[in-house]
Amino acid sequence: MTTTLKIDFVSDIACPWCAVGLGALETALDHLKGQVQADLHFQPFELNPHMGPGGQDLGEHLTEKYGSTPEQQAQIRQTISARGAEVGFEFHPGGRGRVYNTFNAHRLLHWAGDQGAGAQHALKKAFLQSYQGRAECIDDAQVLLSAVKAAGLDAAAAGEVLASDAFAAEVRERQQFYAQAGIRSVPAIIINDQHLISGGQPVAVFEQALRRIAAGE
Template identity: 65%
Template sequence: MPTSLKIDFVSDVSCPWCAIGLSALEAALARLQGEGITARVHCQPFELNPRMAPGGQDITEHLTQKYGSTAEQQAQIRDTIRQRGAEVGFEFSPAGRGRIYNTFDAHRLLHWAGVEHGDRQLALKKALLVACHRDRQSMESHEVLLAVVQQAGLDTTRAQSILGSGEFAEDVRAQEALYTSSGIHSVPAVIVNDQHLISGGQPTAVFEQALRQIAADEAAD
Protein backbone atom coordinates (compact mmCIF):
# COMPACT_ATOMS: atom_id res chain seq x y z
CA MET A 1 0.00 0.00 0.00
CA PRO A 2 1.50 3.40 -0.95
CA THR A 3 2.61 5.59 1.95
CA SER A 4 3.11 9.35 1.78
CA LEU A 5 5.26 11.05 4.40
CA LYS A 6 5.41 14.69 5.43
CA ILE A 7 9.01 15.75 6.04
CA ASP A 8 10.06 19.05 7.59
CA PHE A 9 13.75 19.65 6.94
CA VAL A 10 14.86 22.16 9.58
CA SER A 11 18.19 23.68 8.63
CA ASP A 12 20.36 26.71 7.96
CA VAL A 13 21.81 27.61 4.57
CA SER A 14 25.23 28.20 6.15
CA CYS A 15 25.40 24.69 7.67
CA PRO A 16 27.54 22.25 5.64
CA TRP A 17 26.03 19.23 7.40
CA CYS A 18 22.63 20.43 6.22
CA ALA A 19 23.83 20.23 2.62
CA ILE A 20 25.02 16.69 3.26
CA GLY A 21 21.84 15.75 5.10
CA LEU A 22 19.51 17.04 2.40
CA SER A 23 21.42 15.24 -0.34
CA ALA A 24 21.42 12.00 1.66
CA LEU A 25 17.70 12.38 2.45
CA GLU A 26 16.87 12.81 -1.24
CA ALA A 27 18.96 9.76 -2.12
CA ALA A 28 17.12 7.72 0.52
CA LEU A 29 13.74 8.83 -0.80
CA ALA A 30 14.78 7.88 -4.33
CA ARG A 31 15.60 4.38 -3.11
CA LEU A 32 12.26 4.06 -1.33
CA GLN A 33 10.12 5.06 -4.31
CA GLY A 34 10.14 1.49 -5.57
CA GLU A 35 8.56 0.44 -2.28
CA GLY A 36 5.64 2.84 -2.66
CA ILE A 37 7.00 5.35 -0.13
CA THR A 38 6.85 8.98 -1.23
CA ALA A 39 7.37 12.24 0.63
CA ARG A 40 6.98 15.99 0.34
CA VAL A 41 9.93 17.85 1.83
CA HIS A 42 9.24 21.25 3.40
CA CYS A 43 12.27 23.43 4.14
CA GLN A 44 12.00 25.09 7.56
CA PRO A 45 14.17 27.89 9.00
CA PHE A 46 16.87 27.71 11.64
CA GLU A 47 19.61 30.31 12.12
CA LEU A 48 22.91 29.16 13.58
CA ASN A 49 24.06 32.76 13.90
CA PRO A 50 21.03 35.06 14.07
CA ARG A 51 23.09 37.95 15.44
CA MET A 52 25.80 37.80 12.79
CA ALA A 53 26.83 41.36 11.92
CA PRO A 54 26.62 42.77 8.37
CA GLY A 55 29.65 41.77 6.35
CA GLY A 56 29.91 38.44 8.10
CA GLN A 57 32.96 37.00 9.80
CA ASP A 58 36.04 35.05 8.75
CA ILE A 59 35.06 31.39 9.11
CA THR A 60 38.24 30.30 10.92
CA GLU A 61 37.90 33.14 13.41
CA HIS A 62 34.20 32.37 13.86
CA LEU A 63 34.64 28.65 14.50
CA THR A 64 37.53 29.29 16.90
CA GLN A 65 35.43 31.74 18.89
CA LYS A 66 32.33 29.55 18.88
CA TYR A 67 33.79 26.08 19.41
CA GLY A 68 37.41 26.66 20.46
CA SER A 69 38.72 24.67 17.49
CA THR A 70 42.09 25.32 15.88
CA ALA A 71 42.70 26.02 12.19
CA GLU A 72 44.24 22.53 11.89
CA GLN A 73 41.20 20.87 13.44
CA GLN A 74 38.92 22.84 11.16
CA ALA A 75 40.91 21.73 8.11
CA GLN A 76 40.44 18.10 9.15
CA ILE A 77 36.72 18.63 9.58
CA ARG A 78 36.53 20.27 6.13
CA ASP A 79 38.19 17.17 4.65
CA THR A 80 35.59 14.97 6.34
CA ILE A 81 32.79 17.20 5.10
CA ARG A 82 34.11 17.13 1.53
CA GLN A 83 34.34 13.34 1.62
CA ARG A 84 30.82 12.97 3.03
CA GLY A 85 29.54 15.43 0.45
CA ALA A 86 31.17 13.50 -2.39
CA GLU A 87 29.43 10.32 -1.20
CA VAL A 88 26.02 11.93 -1.76
CA GLY A 89 26.92 14.01 -4.81
CA PHE A 90 27.36 17.42 -3.14
CA GLU A 91 30.49 19.39 -4.04
CA PHE A 92 32.14 21.58 -1.41
CA SER A 93 34.79 24.18 -2.11
CA PRO A 94 38.21 22.80 -1.06
CA ALA A 95 38.89 26.17 0.57
CA GLY A 96 35.76 26.08 2.71
CA ARG A 97 33.28 28.92 2.98
CA GLY A 98 35.76 31.72 3.60
CA ARG A 99 33.28 33.84 5.52
CA ILE A 100 30.00 33.15 7.27
CA TYR A 101 27.05 35.49 6.87
CA ASN A 102 23.63 36.23 8.27
CA THR A 103 21.06 34.03 6.49
CA PHE A 104 17.77 35.62 7.55
CA ASP A 105 16.95 37.03 4.10
CA ALA A 106 17.62 33.64 2.53
CA HIS A 107 15.12 32.12 4.95
CA ARG A 108 12.55 34.78 4.08
CA LEU A 109 12.90 33.85 0.41
CA LEU A 110 12.59 30.16 1.22
CA HIS A 111 9.44 30.87 3.21
CA TRP A 112 8.01 32.82 0.27
CA ALA A 113 8.80 29.96 -2.08
CA GLY A 114 7.10 27.52 0.27
CA VAL A 115 3.97 29.64 0.52
CA GLU A 116 3.58 30.76 -3.09
CA HIS A 117 5.62 28.23 -5.11
CA GLY A 118 5.76 25.05 -3.05
CA ASP A 119 7.02 22.99 -5.96
CA ARG A 120 10.10 25.24 -6.30
CA GLN A 121 11.09 25.64 -2.65
CA LEU A 122 13.40 22.63 -2.62
CA ALA A 123 15.09 23.80 -5.82
CA LEU A 124 15.74 27.18 -4.20
CA LYS A 125 17.13 25.55 -1.06
CA LYS A 126 19.52 23.39 -3.05
CA ALA A 127 20.67 26.32 -5.16
CA LEU A 128 21.34 28.37 -2.03
CA LEU A 129 23.40 25.55 -0.53
CA VAL A 130 25.49 25.30 -3.69
CA ALA A 131 26.03 29.08 -3.80
CA CYS A 132 27.14 29.07 -0.18
CA HIS A 133 29.26 25.93 0.08
CA ARG A 134 30.58 25.31 -3.42
CA ASP A 135 30.77 28.85 -4.78
CA ARG A 136 31.55 30.63 -1.47
CA GLN A 137 29.08 33.42 -2.12
CA SER A 138 27.67 35.82 0.44
CA MET A 139 24.30 34.72 1.78
CA GLU A 140 23.51 38.28 2.87
CA SER A 141 24.05 39.76 -0.60
CA HIS A 142 20.77 40.62 -2.30
CA GLU A 143 22.49 40.39 -5.68
CA VAL A 144 23.58 36.83 -4.93
CA LEU A 145 20.17 35.86 -3.55
CA LEU A 146 18.36 37.22 -6.60
CA ALA A 147 20.69 35.32 -8.92
CA VAL A 148 19.91 32.11 -7.01
CA VAL A 149 16.18 32.87 -7.17
CA GLN A 150 16.46 33.19 -10.95
CA GLN A 151 18.42 29.95 -11.15
CA ALA A 152 15.66 28.18 -9.23
CA GLY A 153 13.07 29.38 -11.74
CA LEU A 154 11.35 31.89 -9.46
CA ASP A 155 10.23 35.49 -10.03
CA THR A 156 13.13 37.85 -9.29
CA THR A 157 10.89 40.93 -9.29
CA ARG A 158 8.77 39.44 -6.52
CA ALA A 159 11.89 38.35 -4.66
CA GLN A 160 13.39 41.83 -4.91
CA SER A 161 10.22 43.27 -3.42
CA ILE A 162 10.49 40.87 -0.49
CA LEU A 163 14.14 41.68 0.09
CA GLY A 164 13.40 45.39 0.04
CA SER A 165 10.76 45.05 2.75
CA GLY A 166 10.15 43.11 5.95
CA GLU A 167 7.76 40.70 4.29
CA PHE A 168 7.69 37.22 5.84
CA ALA A 169 10.02 38.29 8.67
CA GLU A 170 7.44 37.56 11.35
CA ASP A 171 6.56 34.24 9.75
CA VAL A 172 10.18 33.11 9.75
CA ARG A 173 10.72 34.23 13.34
CA ALA A 174 7.60 32.34 14.39
CA GLN A 175 8.77 29.14 12.70
CA GLU A 176 12.23 29.44 14.23
CA ALA A 177 10.69 29.92 17.68
CA LEU A 178 8.45 26.91 17.15
CA TYR A 179 11.37 24.59 16.51
CA THR A 180 13.66 25.94 19.22
CA SER A 181 10.84 25.74 21.76
CA SER A 182 10.36 22.11 20.67
CA GLY A 183 13.94 21.37 21.70
CA ILE A 184 15.76 21.66 18.39
CA HIS A 185 19.08 23.42 18.94
CA SER A 186 21.22 21.89 16.19
CA VAL A 187 20.64 21.14 12.54
CA PRO A 188 19.81 19.46 10.30
CA ALA A 189 16.72 18.13 12.04
CA VAL A 190 14.39 15.96 9.98
CA ILE A 191 10.86 15.76 11.37
CA VAL A 192 8.62 13.13 9.83
CA ASN A 193 4.83 13.40 10.12
CA ASP A 194 5.21 15.99 12.90
CA GLN A 195 6.36 13.40 15.42
CA HIS A 196 9.48 11.45 14.40
CA LEU A 197 12.87 13.22 14.68
CA ILE A 198 16.01 12.19 12.80
CA SER A 199 18.91 14.38 13.91
CA GLY A 200 22.06 15.28 12.00
CA GLY A 201 23.47 14.88 8.52
CA GLN A 202 23.03 11.11 8.51
CA PRO A 203 24.25 8.74 5.79
CA THR A 204 21.73 7.74 3.13
CA ALA A 205 21.33 4.25 4.59
CA VAL A 206 20.35 5.64 7.99
CA PHE A 207 17.66 7.87 6.48
CA GLU A 208 16.46 4.99 4.32
CA GLN A 209 16.11 2.60 7.25
CA ALA A 210 14.41 5.18 9.49
CA LEU A 211 11.92 6.27 6.84
CA ARG A 212 11.10 2.68 5.91
CA GLN A 213 10.36 1.88 9.55
CA ILE A 214 8.23 5.01 10.00
CA ALA A 215 6.28 4.17 6.86
CA ALA A 216 5.74 0.61 8.07
CA ASP A 217 4.50 1.85 11.45
CA GLU A 218 2.15 4.31 9.73
CA ALA A 219 0.76 1.54 7.53
CA ALA A 220 0.25 -0.73 10.54
CA ASP A 221 -1.68 1.99 12.36
Protein backbone atom coordinates in the same frame (compact mmCIF):
# COMPACT_ATOMS: atom_id res chain seq x y z
CA MET B 1 1.28 1.29 -2.54
CA THR B 2 3.09 4.59 -2.01
CA THR B 3 3.02 6.17 1.45
CA THR B 4 3.32 9.95 1.71
CA LEU B 5 5.34 11.18 4.68
CA LYS B 6 5.34 14.80 5.86
CA ILE B 7 8.97 15.81 6.30
CA ASP B 8 10.03 19.07 7.94
CA PHE B 9 13.70 19.73 7.21
CA VAL B 10 14.86 22.23 9.86
CA SER B 11 18.16 23.72 8.75
CA ASP B 12 20.36 26.68 7.92
CA ILE B 13 22.16 27.47 4.65
CA ALA B 14 25.16 28.33 6.84
CA CYS B 15 25.46 24.69 7.95
CA PRO B 16 27.52 22.35 5.72
CA TRP B 17 26.05 19.28 7.41
CA CYS B 18 22.62 20.45 6.20
CA ALA B 19 23.82 20.04 2.60
CA VAL B 20 25.05 16.53 3.47
CA GLY B 21 21.79 15.66 5.23
CA LEU B 22 19.63 16.92 2.38
CA GLY B 23 21.64 14.97 -0.17
CA ALA B 24 21.32 11.81 1.92
CA LEU B 25 17.57 12.30 2.38
CA GLU B 26 17.11 12.87 -1.37
CA THR B 27 19.11 9.72 -2.16
CA ALA B 28 17.13 7.66 0.34
CA LEU B 29 13.84 8.90 -1.15
CA ASP B 30 15.13 8.02 -4.61
CA HIS B 31 15.91 4.48 -3.40
CA LEU B 32 12.39 4.20 -1.97
CA LYS B 33 10.60 5.51 -5.06
CA GLY B 34 7.25 3.77 -5.44
CA GLN B 35 7.16 3.00 -1.70
CA VAL B 36 7.61 6.40 -0.04
CA GLN B 37 7.13 9.95 -1.24
CA ALA B 38 7.80 13.14 0.68
CA ASP B 39 5.64 16.14 1.43
CA LEU B 40 8.79 18.17 2.08
CA HIS B 41 8.92 21.52 3.91
CA PHE B 42 12.05 23.53 4.70
CA GLN B 43 11.92 25.19 8.09
CA PRO B 44 14.20 28.01 9.33
CA PHE B 45 16.98 27.78 11.87
CA GLU B 46 19.69 30.45 12.26
CA LEU B 47 23.09 29.37 13.54
CA ASN B 48 24.26 32.99 13.72
CA PRO B 49 21.19 35.21 14.15
CA HIS B 50 23.24 38.16 15.46
CA MET B 51 25.84 38.15 12.66
CA GLY B 52 26.20 41.64 11.18
CA PRO B 53 26.37 42.68 7.49
CA GLY B 54 29.46 41.40 5.69
CA GLY B 55 29.84 38.45 8.04
CA GLN B 56 32.98 37.18 9.76
CA ASP B 57 36.03 35.19 8.68
CA LEU B 58 35.16 31.49 8.99
CA GLY B 59 38.31 30.40 10.81
CA GLU B 60 38.03 33.27 13.29
CA HIS B 61 34.34 32.47 13.83
CA LEU B 62 34.92 28.75 14.45
CA THR B 63 37.77 29.45 16.86
CA GLU B 64 35.63 31.93 18.81
CA LYS B 65 32.54 29.72 18.86
CA TYR B 66 34.01 26.23 19.32
CA GLY B 67 37.66 26.81 20.28
CA SER B 68 38.83 24.75 17.29
CA THR B 69 42.30 25.13 15.75
CA PRO B 70 42.97 25.70 12.02
CA GLU B 71 44.21 22.10 11.80
CA GLN B 72 41.02 20.74 13.36
CA GLN B 73 38.95 22.92 11.04
CA ALA B 74 40.81 21.62 7.97
CA GLN B 75 40.25 18.01 9.11
CA ILE B 76 36.53 18.60 9.63
CA ARG B 77 36.32 20.28 6.21
CA GLN B 78 37.89 17.18 4.62
CA THR B 79 35.39 14.93 6.40
CA ILE B 80 32.44 17.06 5.30
CA SER B 81 33.72 17.20 1.70
CA ALA B 82 34.00 13.41 1.60
CA ARG B 83 30.50 12.97 3.02
CA GLY B 84 29.17 15.51 0.51
CA ALA B 85 30.78 13.64 -2.38
CA GLU B 86 28.98 10.45 -1.28
CA VAL B 87 25.60 12.14 -1.86
CA GLY B 88 26.55 14.22 -4.92
CA PHE B 89 27.24 17.57 -3.25
CA GLU B 90 30.51 19.31 -4.11
CA PHE B 91 31.72 21.75 -1.47
CA HIS B 92 33.95 24.69 -2.32
CA PRO B 93 37.54 23.37 -1.99
CA GLY B 94 38.65 26.21 0.27
CA GLY B 95 35.57 26.13 2.47
CA ARG B 96 32.99 28.88 2.86
CA GLY B 97 35.47 31.65 3.58
CA ARG B 98 33.12 33.73 5.71
CA VAL B 99 30.06 33.21 7.88
CA TYR B 100 27.03 35.36 7.11
CA ASN B 101 23.61 36.25 8.47
CA THR B 102 21.01 34.07 6.69
CA PHE B 103 17.75 35.71 7.78
CA ASN B 104 16.96 37.13 4.32
CA ALA B 105 17.59 33.74 2.74
CA HIS B 106 15.10 32.22 5.18
CA ARG B 107 12.54 34.91 4.30
CA LEU B 108 12.91 33.99 0.63
CA LEU B 109 12.58 30.28 1.42
CA HIS B 110 9.34 31.02 3.27
CA TRP B 111 8.12 32.96 0.21
CA ALA B 112 9.14 30.09 -2.09
CA GLY B 113 6.96 27.74 -0.04
CA ASP B 114 3.94 29.45 -1.67
CA GLN B 115 5.35 29.42 -5.22
CA GLY B 116 4.23 25.96 -6.29
CA ALA B 117 5.35 22.35 -5.92
CA GLY B 118 9.09 21.93 -5.68
CA ALA B 119 9.87 25.67 -5.60
CA GLN B 120 11.12 25.76 -2.02
CA HIS B 121 13.23 22.64 -2.53
CA ALA B 122 14.79 24.12 -5.70
CA LEU B 123 15.60 27.39 -3.94
CA LYS B 124 17.10 25.62 -0.92
CA LYS B 125 19.41 23.69 -3.22
CA ALA B 126 20.33 26.86 -5.15
CA PHE B 127 21.23 28.63 -1.89
CA LEU B 128 23.35 25.69 -0.72
CA GLN B 129 25.15 25.59 -4.08
CA SER B 130 25.76 29.33 -3.91
CA TYR B 131 27.18 29.40 -0.39
CA GLN B 132 28.50 25.92 0.37
CA GLY B 133 29.42 25.07 -3.22
CA ARG B 134 30.81 28.40 -4.47
CA ALA B 135 31.53 30.34 -1.24
CA GLU B 136 29.41 33.29 -2.38
CA CYS B 137 28.29 36.07 -0.02
CA ILE B 138 24.87 34.74 1.00
CA ASP B 139 23.80 37.97 2.73
CA ASP B 140 24.17 39.92 -0.54
CA ALA B 141 20.88 40.70 -2.30
CA GLN B 142 22.27 40.05 -5.80
CA VAL B 143 23.67 36.65 -4.77
CA LEU B 144 20.28 35.73 -3.30
CA LEU B 145 18.42 36.86 -6.43
CA SER B 146 20.83 34.93 -8.67
CA ALA B 147 19.93 31.81 -6.71
CA VAL B 148 16.24 32.64 -7.11
CA LYS B 149 16.75 32.79 -10.90
CA ALA B 150 18.76 29.55 -10.86
CA ALA B 151 15.82 27.90 -9.08
CA GLY B 152 13.49 29.07 -11.87
CA LEU B 153 11.59 31.51 -9.66
CA ASP B 154 10.50 35.13 -10.16
CA ALA B 155 13.48 37.34 -9.26
CA ALA B 156 11.41 40.55 -9.43
CA ALA B 157 8.91 39.20 -6.89
CA ALA B 158 11.78 37.97 -4.72
CA GLY B 159 13.37 41.42 -4.93
CA GLU B 160 10.17 42.94 -3.55
CA VAL B 161 10.36 40.53 -0.62
CA LEU B 162 13.98 41.55 0.09
CA ALA B 163 13.16 45.27 -0.15
CA SER B 164 10.47 44.90 2.52
CA ASP B 165 10.21 43.03 5.82
CA ALA B 166 7.83 40.48 4.28
CA PHE B 167 7.75 37.10 6.06
CA ALA B 168 10.09 38.30 8.84
CA ALA B 169 7.45 37.65 11.51
CA GLU B 170 6.58 34.25 10.01
CA VAL B 171 10.22 33.13 9.95
CA ARG B 172 10.76 34.23 13.54
CA GLU B 173 7.58 32.42 14.61
CA ARG B 174 8.73 29.17 12.96
CA GLN B 175 12.18 29.49 14.51
CA GLN B 176 10.65 29.99 17.93
CA PHE B 177 8.36 27.01 17.42
CA TYR B 178 11.27 24.65 16.72
CA ALA B 179 13.40 26.13 19.49
CA GLN B 180 10.57 25.51 21.96
CA ALA B 181 10.26 21.97 20.59
CA GLY B 182 13.86 21.38 21.67
CA ILE B 183 15.73 21.69 18.38
CA ARG B 184 19.23 22.92 19.24
CA SER B 185 21.27 21.77 16.25
CA VAL B 186 20.72 21.16 12.55
CA PRO B 187 19.84 19.49 10.33
CA ALA B 188 16.84 18.20 12.25
CA ILE B 189 14.52 16.12 10.10
CA ILE B 190 11.06 15.65 11.58
CA ILE B 191 8.78 13.05 10.01
CA ASN B 192 5.01 13.16 10.45
CA ASP B 193 5.46 15.64 13.32
CA GLN B 194 6.73 12.93 15.65
CA HIS B 195 9.91 11.16 14.48
CA LEU B 196 13.26 13.02 14.64
CA ILE B 197 16.42 12.24 12.69
CA SER B 198 19.28 14.47 13.84
CA GLY B 199 22.35 15.42 11.84
CA GLY B 200 23.79 14.68 8.41
CA GLN B 201 23.21 10.94 8.70
CA PRO B 202 24.26 8.41 6.02
CA VAL B 203 21.78 7.41 3.32
CA ALA B 204 21.16 4.01 4.93
CA VAL B 205 19.98 5.62 8.19
CA PHE B 206 17.42 7.76 6.36
CA GLU B 207 16.33 4.84 4.18
CA GLN B 208 15.76 2.50 7.11
CA ALA B 209 13.91 5.15 9.14
CA LEU B 210 11.65 6.19 6.26
CA ARG B 211 10.84 2.58 5.41
CA ARG B 212 9.96 1.72 9.02
CA ILE B 213 7.85 4.85 9.57
CA ALA B 214 5.99 4.28 6.28
CA ALA B 215 5.27 0.71 7.41
CA GLY B 216 3.84 2.01 10.68
CA GLU B 217 6.54 0.49 12.86
